[in-house]
Amino acid sequence: MRYILxxxxxxxxxxxxxxxxxxxxxxxxxxxxxxxxxxxxxGMLGPEALDALRETFGLTDAPLIMQYFTYLGxxxxxDLGISVAYFPSPVLDVIQGGLVWTVLxxxxxxxxxxxxxxxxxxxxxxxxxxxxxSLAPPLSALLGAFPYFWLAMVALYIFGFKFxxxxxxxxxxxxxxxxxxxxxxxDVARHAVLPVGxxxxxxxxxxxxxxxxxxxxxxxxxxxxxxRAKGLSPSRVALRYAARNALIPSVTxxxxxxxxxxxGSLLTEIxxxxxxxxxxxxxxxxxxxYALMQGIFLIITLxxxxxxxxxxxxxxxxxxxxxxxxx
Amino acid sequence: xxxxxxxRGRMTRGRRxxxxxxxxxxxxLLVALAAVLLTGCTQERAPLPEGxxxxxQEQQASWIRNFNPLTTASAARWPTxxxxxxxxxxxxSITSEFxxxxxxxxxxxxxxxxxxxxxxxxxxxxxxxPFTAGxxxxxxxxxxxxxxxxxxxxxxxxxxxxxVNDNTVEFHFERLYVPGFGEIAAQQxxxxxxxxxxxxxxxxxxxxPVATGPFTEVRLFRNQVFELGxxxxxxxxxxxAVEALRMPAxxxxxxxxxxxxFDEIDWAGNFVPAIDRVFVDRDPDAHAYWFPLTxxxxxxxxxxKREPFDDVRVRxxxxxxxxxELLVDVALFRYSRPSDPTALCDAFASWRDPGAVAAGDWxxxxxxxxxxxxxxxxxxxxxxxxxxxxxxxxxxFEILTVSGxxxxxxxxxxxxxxxxxxxxxxxxxxxxxxxxxxxVQEGNFDMSLGWSYEGPTPYTFYRWLMASxxxxxxxxxxxxNWHRYASPEADRVLEAFEGEADxxxxxxxxxxxxxxxxxxxxAIPLYPNPSWAEFNIGRFDGFPxxxxxxxxxxxxxxxxxxxxxxxxxxxxxxxxxxxxxDDGSQAEEQ
Numbered sequence: 017m018r019y020i021l022x023x024x025x026x027x028x029x030x031x032x033x034x035x036x037x038x039x040x041x042x043x044x045x046x047x048x049x050x051x052x053x054x055x056x057x058x059g060m061l062g063p064e065a066l067d068a069l070r071e072t073f074g075l076t077d078a079p080l081i082m083q084y085f086t087y088l089g090x091x092x093x094x095d096l097g098i099s100v101a102y103f104p105s106p107v108l109d110v111i112q113g114g115l116v117w118t119v120l121x122x123x124x125x126x127x128x129x130x131x132x133x134x135x136x137x138x139x140x141x142x143x144x145x146x147x148x149x150s151l152a153p154p155l156s157a158l159l160g161a162f163p164y165f166w167l168a169m170v171a172l173y174i175f176g177f178k179f180x181x182x183x184x185x186x187x188x189x190x191x192x193x194x195x196x197x198x199x200x201x202x203d204v205a206r207h208a209v210l211p212v213g214x215x216x217x218x219x220x221x222x223x224x225x226x227x228x229x230x231x232x233x234x235x236x237x238x239x240x241x242x243x244r245a246k247g248l249s250p251s252r253v254a255l256r257y258a259a260r261n262a263l264i265p266s267v268t269x270x271x272x273x274x275x276x277x278x279x280g281s282l283l284t285e286i287x288x289x290x291x292x293x294x295x296x297x298x299x300x301x302x303x304x305x306y307a308l309m310q311g312i313f314l315i316i317t318l319x320x321x322x323x324x325x326x327x328x329x330x331x332x333x334x335x336x337x338x339x340x341x342x343x
Numbered sequence: 344x345x346x347x348x349x350x351r352g353r354m355t356r357g358r359r360x361x362x363x364x365x366x367x368x369x370x371x372l373l374v375a376l377a378a379v380l381l382t383g384c385t386q387e388r389a390p391l392p393e394g395x396x397x398x399x400q401e402q403q404a405s406w407i408r409n410f411n412p413l414t415t416a417s418a419a420r421w422p423t424x425x426x427x428x429x430x431x432x433x434x435x436s437i438t439s440e441f442x443x444x445x446x447x448x449x450x451x452x453x454x455x456x457x458x459x460x461x462x463x464x465x466x467x468x469x470x471x472x473p474f475t476a477g478x479x480x481x482x483x484x485x486x487x488x489x490x491x492x493x494x495x496x497x498x499x500x501x502x503x504x505x506x507v508n509d510n511t512v513e514f515h516f517e518r519l520y521v522p523g524f525g526e527i528a529a530q531q532x533x534x535x536x537x538x539x540x541x542x543x544x545x546x547x548x549x550x551x552p553v554a555t556g557p558f559t560e561v562r563l564f565r566n567q568v569f570e571l572g573x574x575x576x577x578x579x580x581x582x583x584a585v586e587a588l589r590m591p592a593x594x595x596x597x598x599x600x601x602x603x604x605f606d607e608i609d610w611a612g613n614f615v616p617a618i619d620r621v622f623v624d625r626d627p628d629a630h631a632y633w634f635p636l637t638x639x640x641x642x643x644x645x646x647x648k649r650e651p652f653d654d655v656r657v658r659x660x661x662x663x664x665x666x667x668e669l670l671v672d673v674a675l676f677r678y679s680r681p682s683d684p685t686a687l688c689d690a691f692a693s694w695r696d697p698g699a700v701a702a703g704d705w706x707x708x709x710x711x712x713x714x715x716x717x718x719x720x721x722x723x724x725x726x727x728x729x730x731x732x733x734x735x736x737x738x739x740f741e742i743l744t745v746s747g748x749x750x751x752x753x754x755x756x757x758x759x760x761x762x763x764x765x766x767x768x769x770x771x772x773x774x775x776x777x778x779x780x781x782x783v784q785e786g787n788f789d790m791s792l793g794w795s796y797e798g799p800t801p802y803t804f805y806r807w808l809m810a811s812x813x814x815x816x817x818x819x820x821x822x823x824n825w826h827r828y829a830s831p832e833a834d835r836v837l838e839a840f841e842g843e844a845d846x847x848x849x850x851x852x853x854x855x856x857x858x859x860x861x862x863x864x865x866a867i868p869l870y871p872n873p874s875w876a877e878f879n880i881g882r883f884d885g886f887p888x889x890x891x892x893x894x895x896x897x898x899x900x901x902x903x904x905x906x907x908x909x910x911x912x913x914x915x916x917x918x919x920x921x922x923x924x925d926d927g928s929q930a931e932e933q
């Protein structure tokens with residue numbers, strides 16, 4: 017229990033640091049939201065519009081530190097402010113629309129990649145120097161070295177543009193009606209294949225290698241030999257004895273990976289015009305929409321911290337040593 | 344015995360596991376792949392519904408529902424300003440004429456201090472209520488009360504708006520300012536009976552718009568796409584022939600171009616590189632484009648508050664050193680042409696003064712004359728092949744552009760090459776838009792690329808290039824005239840222009856402005872920007888083309904409602920199309 021409380025305290029502190037950075041970093045950019053919006057029109061808007069925009073956004077001249085405390089207060093009340101790029105919608109409404117898709121994309125990619133990668137890692141270590149072991153690790157390491165968005169662009173070009181097997185973008189076609197029906201779900205799945213696939217391909221190597229290496233180490237442990245000597249079935253030895261313990265570093269990595277996958281999926285989303293947070297963030301930066309940027313970063317921060325907390329709990333369950341040292 | 348059985352048992356289980364895991368994996372992968380390929384292969388790009396015009400103008404990843412035509416900062420603006428709501432008069436930038444729209448006529452009174460506008464009769468709002476001059480007066484009153492809605496700065500010259508009767512409204516000017524007509528004419532009008540109850544019209548998102556335009560019914564709204572159906576009470580009999588507008592959310596120019604090539608869009612305003620090969624050749628019967636040069640002219644601005652650009656000879660020499668033919672070739676795929684010396688784009692073609700064009704001899708490519716001008720200005724050659732100023736300092740400048748705006752970056756590179764030949768060292772400095780715009784507005788630069796301001800007459804254009812009252816001190820934000828040039832001659836002509844309501848008189852004054860510009864060379868014109876427009880003539884008939892130039896073809900010309908001319912003229916191919924396309928362009932001159 018004390019362990020959990022200690023972790024919670026740490027996450028609160030980390031959350032506050034992230035909030036503070038979220039607030040100050042965007043404000044270091046030159047320019048202001050009004051001029052940024054003005055820019056999108058490249059002279060199509062008359063110079064008078066600039067005054068109207070400043071008036072609209074009610075840009076404040078209060079000192080930064082005062083703005084900071086107001087911001088903290090608002091966030092605690094769950095008020096993320098008004099988006100400038102999507103004026104006058106509240107940031108919460110803007111983010112809500114995209115959040116589902118990002119969670120779907122990043123979440124399914126992460127889980128698929130984690131499960132397949134770890135299973136392959138177990139297999140590679142169990143049959144060392146076998147076919148899986150000699151093929152999978154180098155291949156996945158090679159693919160993992162490419163940036164997500166580059167793989168995404170290649171996949172889009174080959175499978176979307178050249179062969180036309182998959183749609184060129186969006187999360188579902190305009191022709192289907194969103195809702196809980198088979199046609200819609202199939203359509204969403206089809207649209208998700210390329211974006212999810214590229215993220216999976218790019219990340220699978222990490223899981224595979226971590227799992228394989230720890231597994232190899234664990235397989236040499238005395239208790240594994242004991243389990244074998246007891247005559248337990250190989251599947252039981254491999255999965256229940258070795259893999260469970262070998263999984264601990266991977267699980268710890270899972271929380272970290274969520275942050276990277278969220279960040280990486282933002283780029284993937286842009287390539288596939290997936291209506292998630294990725295393009296929102298680009299739009300927010302282009303429009304110097306501080307409120308929206310802060311909102312998106314806040315969501316990412318919360319997701320990563322939350323995932324890490326869950327990981328802490330899971331390792332508590334997986335690893336009795338932690339339980340012992342902390343109790 | 345016992346041991347042997349154990350061994351055997353272990354082996355079979357081992358084999359089972361050995362086979363099971365990869366088999367399951369492979370099977371799962373195969374099933375997934377098969378499912379994917381099957382659905383993938385059977386999928387054909389569904390044809391677009393007939394009569395629905397798919398438009399891509401604004402690049403967005405997802406739509407936020409907002410149909411407020413008055414706020415400057417709203418998303419989903421294109422149809423709001425040019426489809427749902429309508430202005431009083433539409434300025435046609437191809438014919439340079441005002442087309443009567445919600446208004447049918449205007450008249451200047453009391454020595455051009457009062458503008459009387461007659462509104463159209465028989466126009467109804469999309470809820471069936473009649474449109475009157477009262478709505479016009481109300482809209483302007485609203486803008487007075489909420490300056491954030493006054494996008495065109497109308498209340499900087501207006502004193503009062505008075506309703507005369509149900510179809511007449513009078514605009515009383517605070518000062519003599521005839522060009523203000525263009526701003527009043529372009530104002531989108533909102534219904535009084537709805538907006539009078541809106542608490543804060545600045546943040547009002549107007550999700551169910553009531554308007555006078557051809558498309559007012561929100562048939563569908565999702566974050567990826569929305570559709571607008573016809574206005575049942577539209578005032579133009581039998582129009583629009585298009586059944587609905589569909590706006591897919593496409594987040595980038597590349598994505599929009601892909602959609603264009605694959606026939607997912609009927610009308611777009613994107614920059615498409617090598618368009619004949621990429622777009623037209625794929626389906627010459629359906630894919631067409633027209634890029635008239637009616638966009639704002641792109642300039643090289645030299646900061647006239649800095650040496651040596653305060654010297655007109657240096658500015659002209661810089662201009663003469665630029666190979667503009669090469670520039671439009673390299674930067675713009677030859678979509679444009681070198682600017683003429685008056686810097687007027689083709690939207691102002693009818694204003695162009697041949698005498699001024701002939702007198703402006705400093706926009707050709709002539710290295711010898713550039714060198715001669717620089718010699719005359721006193722910048723001698725230094726030892727390292729570059730010129731030096733009076734104190735022996737080398738002429739060495741930065742040209743600012745925006746990173747990612749590849750046309751500008753390439754143009755700047757061509758310019759540096761030309762400058763090197765006349766002994767001026769220049770380097771291209773690209774910056775993020777925000778930092779670039781801040782430096783340019785504050786006058787903190789040597790040279791920079793930049794746009795210019797459009798408007799119905801050359802008045803606005805030249806005012807922001809050389810009027811004294813647009814010059815801000817260096818270090819302070821200037822919305823235009825970033826090169827900070829003041830011309831007393833232009834001030835005089837601009838002032839006369841503000842009081843001149845007679846078209847013939849305006850033409851003479853515009854010619855004088857052109858003469859001032861070509862004599863003083865306040866800024867260096869490069870090329871007029873094309874107005875981007877791509878369309879699918881296989882599905883719709885009636886797009887403006889070079890053969891039938893009745894209006895500007897670009898969906899980007901929405902701010903002043905110009906796209907309405909096209910929207911009311913399009914006919915789906917499936918229906919009986921007579922092909923005549925001139926209704927919108929008949930200007931009822933009063």
